[in-house]
Amino acid sequence: MRALRRLVQFIFLAGTVALLVRGMNGATPNTCETYCPFAGLVALYPLLRYQTYTCAMNEFHVALFVSLVGLTVLSKKSFCSWICPLGAVQEWFWRLSRKLFGRTITLPRPLDRPLIALRYLVLVAVLGMTWTVWQGDLGFRAYDPFYIIFTGFQGHELLGFSLFIGIGVLIVALLVPMFWCRYLCPLGAAIDPLSRLGFLRLRRVLSACTDCGKCDEACPERIPVSQLDDVTARDCTNCFECTGACPEPGALELTLLGK
Amino acid sequence: MKKGIIIPVAVVLLILLAYATTNAYRVPTLQMQFVEERPATVEMIEYEVAGLTCRGKSMGFARMIGSTPGVISLTTYVRTTTAIVEYDPELITPDEIVRLFETPFVHEGEEYQLFEELGRR
Numbered sequence: 001m002r003a004l005r006r007l008v009q010f011i012f013l014a015g016t017v018a019l020l021v022r023g024m025n026g027a028t029p030n031t032c033e034t035y036c037p038f039a040g041l042v043a044l045y046p047l048l049r050y051q052t053y054t055c056a057m058n059e060f061h062v063a064l065f066v067s068l069v070g071l072t073v074l075s076k077k078s079f080c081s082w083i084c085p086l087g088a089v090q091e092w093f094w095r096l097s098r099k100l101f102g103r104t105i106t107l108p109r110p111l112d113r114p115l116i117a118l119r120y121l122v123l124v125a126v127l128g129m130t131w132t133v134w135q136g137d138l139g140f141r142a143y144d145p146f147y148i149i150f151t152g153f154q155g156h157e158l159l160g161f162s163l164f165i166g167i168g169v170l171i172v173a174l175l176v177p178m179f180w181c182r183y184l185c186p187l188g189a190a191i192d193p194l195s196r197l198g199f200l201r202l203r204r205v206l207s208a209c210t211d212c213g214k215c216d217e218a219c220p221e222r223i224p225v226s227q228l229d230d231v232t233a234r235d236c237t238n239c240f241e242c243t244g245a246c247p248e249p250g251a252l253e254l255t256l257l258g259k
Numbered sequence: 260m261k262k263g264i265i266i267p268v269a270v271v272l273l274i275l276l277a278y279a280t281t282n283a284y285r286v287p288t289l290q291m292q293f294v295e296e297r298p299a300t301v302e303m304i305e306y307e308v309a310g311l312t313c314r315g316k317s318m319g320f321a322r323m324i325g326s327t328p329g330v331i332s333l334t335t336y337v338r339t340t341t342a343i344v345e346y347d348p349e350l351i352t353p354d355e356i357v358r359l360f361e362t363p364f365v366h367e368g369e370e371y372q373l374f375e376e377l378g379r380r
Contacts, residue, residue: 001263008267029312029340053288056313058338060281067273075266082270136314200265238266254262 001254002244005081009088016085016150024152032085032150033141038187040065042138045131054136072191076198080181080188081220081237086146086169087181091220091239093173105176106222115183123186145169145180178220182235195234199257202231202242208251215252218245225252285336289317292332293325298347301331307377308360311340320374324359327351340377353379 019035022028033039033056040061046054047062068079080087097104107115126140133139141147142159148166151158172179181188204225215225221235225242243252311320317335320342324330329350334343344356357379363370 054314056337059285060338063277063281067277071269071273074269078266082266256262
């Protein structure tokens, strides 16, 4: 399953890069923003309040966001590790970093926990600013590393510092695993509550587990899998890195609605 | 682990569902009426317009055609880059409307054409 997940992840990343190249050649007016489900969340307020869309948002964004909600209820934050191109880049940078440097920086828990709360502040700030100060305009574009990077640093309404944000996120991803996803991603914050539901979740079979801890080392989200019976953690993306690293057949199994 | 196949299947199905439901309804990005009283004869034409990609562009499109006699209302849909124009056929023709929005504007000596008709029905 880990190999299948990486293949699907690669397909979505390749598609996003192809869109970038086609956009830069003028072959399409579409950008990565055309397929971003976060725009669907942003579109909900003007749609419900004024029965209209603002900026470049439309029905497809809303439909994508609703689909994302469905996927999250079914399979936790699978979007993050199966689909999201920025998540893919960060994960691959993390693996590259481990190969190059042997280790990455793990923020200590007293720092890690408050920083995780930061993504909720980012979510509130982005939605609040969009619906008030920016008057429905996607002003977040200039600060969004997904948009900055996957429009080739040439997207609409980017500002001078956008370049530093895009490059900065990539550099930090080499040092601190999944930095953007873990501490700053507003879409991740928005689907957090639903991720707890996740009908598909991993379970540790105690009789087969030898407590070797390889699953903990393999997890990009730093979930202590070896200490859990059921992996209900919000940040679990069903990436199956833990199951891929586990040397004991059947020690980690995927359950659907507990079975 | 065979249950894991549910995830990519769900991804594909949910994306297809998003495409399908998107085409089931549409909400306009912009709706404007330019006259207080509608004339006796009103016709409607739908243009596919390159460049009509956001609400801001829709507002610009409205400014380009809205003050011309005969243009009654405008509705835009950015997802399909479509503009639906109601007009008085006794005052203006569809081709004249196209000339209005295809007219380039000049900025610092350079001409910029914002919109281009791709088709109509």
